[in-house]
Amino acid sequence: MTNSRSAFLLCALLILSLSPLFAAENEIRSALQPLVDSGEMPGFVTIVATKDKIVQIDTIGYADVEAKKPMKEDTIFWIASTSKPIAAAALMILVDEGKVDLDAPIANYLSDYGDFANQKVAVKNDDGTVLLKKPNALPTVRQALSHTSGFAFFSPFMVKYGIDSLPPTKLATVVSMMNFDDEPGDGYNYSNVGIDLTSAIVEKVSGMSFDEFLSKRIFQPLGMNTTFFVPTNEQVERIAKSYGFGKEKNRIGVMEISQLTYPLDGANRFPEAGGGLFSTASDTLRFFQMLARGGELDGRRILSEAAVEEMTKKQTGNRPESYGLGMGVNGIDFGHGGAHGNDAYVENSTGMIRIYMVQVAGVPKQGEAKTRFDQAAAKVFQNP
Numbered sequence: 591m592t593n594s595r596s597a598f599l600l601c602a603l604l605i606l607s608l609s610p611l612f613a614a615e616n617e618i619r620s621a622l623q624p625l626v627d628s629g630e631m632p633g634f635v636t637i638v639a640t641k642d643k644i645v646q647i648d649t650i651g652y653a654d655v656e657a658k659k660p661m662k663e664d665t666i667f668w669i670a671s672t673s674k675p676i677a678a679a680a681l682m683i684l685v686d687e688g689k690v691d692l693d694a695p696i697a698n699y700l701s702d703y704g705d706f707a708n709q710k711v712a713v714k715n716d717d718g719t720v721l722l723k724k725p726n727a728l729p730t731v732r733q734a735l736s737h738t739s740g741f742a743f744f745s746p747f748m749v750k751y752g753i754d755s756l757p758p759t760k761l762a763t764v765v766s767m768m769n770f771d772d773e774p775g776d777g778y779n780y781s782n783v784g785i786d787l788t789s790a791i792v793e794k795v796s797g798m799s800f801d802e803f804l805s806k807r808i809f810q811p812l813g814m815n816t817t818f819f820v821p822t823n824e825q826v827e828r829i830a831k832s833y834g835f836g837k838e839k840n841r842i843g844v845m846e847i848s849q850l851t852y853p854l855d856g857a858n859r860f861p862e863a864g865g866g867l868f869s870t871a872s873d874t875l876r877f878f879q880m881l882a883r884g885g886e887l888d889g890r891r892i893l894s895e896a897a898v899e900e901m902t903k904k905q906t907g908n909r910p911e912s913y914g915l916g917m918g919v920n921g922i923d924f925g926h927g928g929a930h931g932n933d934a935y936v937e938n939s940t941g942m943i944r945i946y947m948v949q950v951a952g953v954p955k956q957g958e959a960k961t962r963f964d965q966a967a968a969k970v971f972q973n974p
Contacts, residue, residue, distance in 0.1 A: 617966040617969045617970050618636055618638075618646070618648045618650070618963065618966040618967065618970060619648060619650055620966075621962040621963060621965070621966040622634055622636075622648075622650050622651070622959060622962060622963060622966075623650055623651070625955055625958075625959050625962075626650060626651035626652070629655075629841055629842065630842065630953070630954070630955040631651065631842070631948070631950065631953065631955055631956065631959050632651055632652050632653075632655050632830070632831065632833045632842060632948070632949065632950065633649075633650055633651025633652040633653060633655075633660070633661040633830070633948070634648070634649070634650045634651060634661060634946070634947060634948050634959075634963070635647070635648070635649050635650075635661050635662075635663065635665055635667075635870075635871040635945075635947040636648045636650070636871070636944075636945065636946050636947065636963060636967070637871050637872070637875050637943070637944075637945035638942065638943070638944060638945075638967045638970045638971050639875055639879065639942075639943040639945070640882075640941050640942070640943065641879050641882035641883045641941055641943070642879075642883075644875070645970060645971060645974045646970050646974070647663060647871070647872075649661040649662055649663060649665075653665045653828075653829075653830040653831060654830075654831045655831070655833070655842070655844075656844070661830070663870070663871065663872060664816065664828065664870055664872070665828060665829075665830050665870065665871075665947070666816060666821070666825060666828045666829045666830065666868050666869070666870055667829070667830050667868065667869060667870070667871075667930075667932055667947045667948075667949055668829070668832070668847055668850070668867075668868050668928070668930060668949065669867050669868065669869045669874060669928050669932055669934075669947075670849075670865045670927075670928030670929040670930055670932065671782075671864065671865045671926055671927065671928045671929060672867070672869075672874065672925075672926045672927065672928045672932060672933075672934050673862075673863060673864060673865050673866055673867040673928075674785050674863070674864055674865070674916040674917060674926055675877070675881070675901070675916045675917040675925070675926050676804065676808065676817075676867065676877060676916075677785050677788060677789055677863035677864065677916055678735050678785075678788070678901055678915045678916020678917065679808060679877075679881075679892065679893060679897075679901070679916070680788075680789070680792050680800070680803055680804055680807065680808065680863075681731070681735065681788045681791065681792055681915075681916075682893055682897040682900070682901060682915070683807055683808075683892065683893060683897075684791075684792065684795050684796065685897060685900075686893060686894045686896075686897050689795050689796075690731060690791060690795055691731065692730065692731050692732040692735075692900070692915075693730050693731070693732055694730060694731060695707075695727075695728035695729065695730055695731075696728065696729055696730065696731060696734055696739070696787055696791070697728050699731075699790075699791045699794055699795065700762050700766070700787065700790055700791065700794065702794065703759050703760075703762040703763045703766065703790060703794075704762060704763045704765070704766020704767065705766055706728070706766050707728065709725070709728075709766065709768070709769060709770060710722040710723060710724060710725070710769045710770065711723050711724070711725045711740065711769065711770045711772070711773055711774075712769040712770065712771065722769060725740070725770060725773055725774050726773060726774075726775075727774055727775060728774065729741070729770075729774035729775070729784075730774075730775075731788065731791065732905065732915070733774055733775055733784070734781075734784035734785065734787050734788050735784070735785065735788060735905070735915040735916050736905035736906055736913050736914065736915055737778055737779060737780050737781050737784060737906075737911075737913055738774070738775055738776075738777065738778055738779075738905070738906060738909075739770075739774055739775075739779075739781060739784040739787075740770035740771060740772040740773060740774040740775070740776070740777070740779065741765065741768070741770060741771065741779065741781045741783040741784045741787075742768065742771045742779070742781060742783055743779070743780055743781055743782060743783070744782055744783065745761070745764050745765055745768060745783055747761075747764050748761075748782070748783075751851070752849060752850055752851035752859075753782060753849045753850065753862045753864065753865055753866060754819070754849075754850055754851050754859045754860050754861075754862040754866050755851055755858070755859075755860070756860055757799075757860040757861070758786060758789040758790040758792075758793055758800050758860070758861060758863070759790050759793055759794070761786055761787075761790065762786075762787055762790040765783055765786070765787060768783075777909075778906055778909050778911040778913070781864075782862070782863075782864030782865055783864075784864075785863050785864035785916065786862060786863050786864050788863060789861065789862075789863035799861070800861045800863065801818070801819050801820075801861040804817075804861075807892070808877070808892060809873075811890040811892060812876045812877060812880055812887055812888075812890065812892065813876055813888075814869070814873040814876050814877060815873070816868075816869065816870045816873050817867060817868070817869040817870070817873045817874075817877075818867070818868055818869075819859070819860070819861040819862070819866050819867060819868070820854070820855060820856075820859050821854055821855050821868055822855060823855050825855070825868070826853075826854055826855050829854070829868065830947075830948075830949045831844050831949060832844070832845050832846065832847055832930055832949040832950070832951065833845060833949060833950045833951075833953060834950070834951050834952050834953065835952050835953055835954065842950070842953055845951065847930065849865065849929065850866070865928070865929065870947075871945045871947045874934050874945050874947075875934075875943060875945050877934075878925065878934050878935075878936055878943050878945070879943065880892055880893075881893075881898055881901070881902070881924075881936060882936045882941060882943060884898050885897060885898045900914075900915060901914050901915040901916060901917060901924075902914050902917070902919055902924045903919060904919055904921075921938070922937065922938060922939075923935045923936055923937045923938055924936055924938070929951060930948070930949045930950060930951050931946075931948040931949065931950045931951065931953075931956050931959075931960070932946060932947050932948060932949075933945075933946040933960060934946070940971065942967070942968070942971045944963070944964065944967050946960065946963050
């Protein structure tokens with residue numbers, strides 16, 4: 591009887607000790623699984639973490655709904671504009687080294703690739719005509735990273751052929767022939783073009799290709815072994831399918847990533863700093879843990895604390911839009927989302943890091959899914 595009672599008490603204590611883990615696991619799964627079961631969302635890989643450790647990682651639903659291929663921790667995603675903070679970090683490495691001045695004109699670094707000193711501002715008159723005028727000042731590196739440079743979202747070439755259709759320095763040449771949409775420094779205009787120009791600066795100043803610089807200075811030191819612009823054939827098989835709203839009512843359907851050039855492992859694709867990277871949830875976490883730790887992770891310093899502070903503070907003045915250098919900032923958290931639904935943010939007050947990987951665009955339930963995750967992640971973080 592004594593042995594039976596002891597065994598019962600031991601089992602009870604074990605269950606109690608594990609119950610918070612089970613409860614935490616169910617918070618996110620119970621929030622998102624119903625959207626997978628209903629066919630309204632495909633699948634997710636999510637991580638809730640601190641700057642030092644993973645609190646919880648979940649894989650829910652499918653990387654390929656039709657094939658019933660489950661999401662896995664190493665599933666690869668097109669992270670789209672979550673590429674922007676990584677591009678900004680690359681530039682800030684050169685700022686730390688005294689090789690780039692944030693407040694210098696872009697023209698100082700890119701004169702070899704085009705005439706950046708004589709671009710014009712396109713001003714629309716009341717009658718619809720367009721007047722080209724000299725800008726009051728040339729756009730700076732800081733403005734390029736904070737979407738206040740005056741450049742358009744995409745260049746016409748990118749719209750027609752894909753955002754990844756030219757290497758950075760050749761893209762810079764195309765951009766040098768564009769006019770500004772706004773007076774540099776005066777307005778906020780979300781611009782892949784501006785971010786892409788900073789990758790051309792990285793190439794010019796470092797003497798490396800942009801993808802090589804990222805690999806040597808960020809990805810390898812941080813152990814981001816599955817983050818890249820151009821996947822191998824094997825890696826293509828690990829990329830989660832992208833889904834849009836299908837022809838059947840309330841159904842999702844497979845779609846190509848319209849901004850990229852196919853095949854994804856083809857030779858006609860190039861590094862695009864504003865939205866070209868592929869990565870995993872765990873790799874993306876490593877980058878944001880580095881930021882959360884002030885530029886260092888596992889004893890490897892990527893950025894100075896001053897550089898991270900510059901990246902994560904508001905750079906858009908009194909404008910309603912709140913953006914730092916290569917990432918959104920709002921006083922509550924900092925990070926960036928992507929065009930096909932993924933998201934990565936660090937919460938300032940608690941240090942909570944949320945990594946949310948999904949591949950959808952224009953799906954009715956994607957906003958609700960993100961809200962459900964955010965709410966569940968907060969519960970998991972508070973009660974690990």
